[in-house]
Amino acid sequence: xxxxxxxxxxxxxxxxxxxxxxxxxxxxxxxxxxxxxxxxxxxxxxxxxxxxxxxxxxxxxxxxxxxxxxxxxxxxxxxx
Numbered sequence: 001x002x003x004x005x006x007x008x009x010x011x012x013x014x015x016x017x018x019x020x021x022x023x024x025x026x027x028x029x030x031x032x033x034x035x036x037x038x039x040x041x042x043x044x045x046x047x048x049x050x051x052x053x054x055x056x057x058x059x060x061x062x063x064x065x066x067x068x069x070x071x072x073x074x075x076x077x078x079x080x
Contacts, residue, residue: 003029005036005055007048026054033060033078041065042075 003026011018024038034055042048046062060077068074 003054005034005050006052007036007038007050009046009048027074029055031079033063033076036075036077037068037072038075039071039073041067041073042077048077 005024005026007022007024009020009022011020022038022040024036026034026036028035034050036042042062042065044062044064048060048062050056050058050060059080061080063076063078065073065075
């Protein structure tokens, strides 16, 4: 079952830490991780965070990422 989610990354651009939010769809969720489809490239070893009603507040590490077409990527994230 596909669910709409949102993840964020924190970026320090010299003016303090800023949260950058990105829409995503979760394809597979378990206690250990999540598989996402998003329009944004996530790179292995990158840390992403979740804070929503479905997942709660979680942090995870991108384990793998693949382009699935010209506009979307799929990524596997292991929860910390």
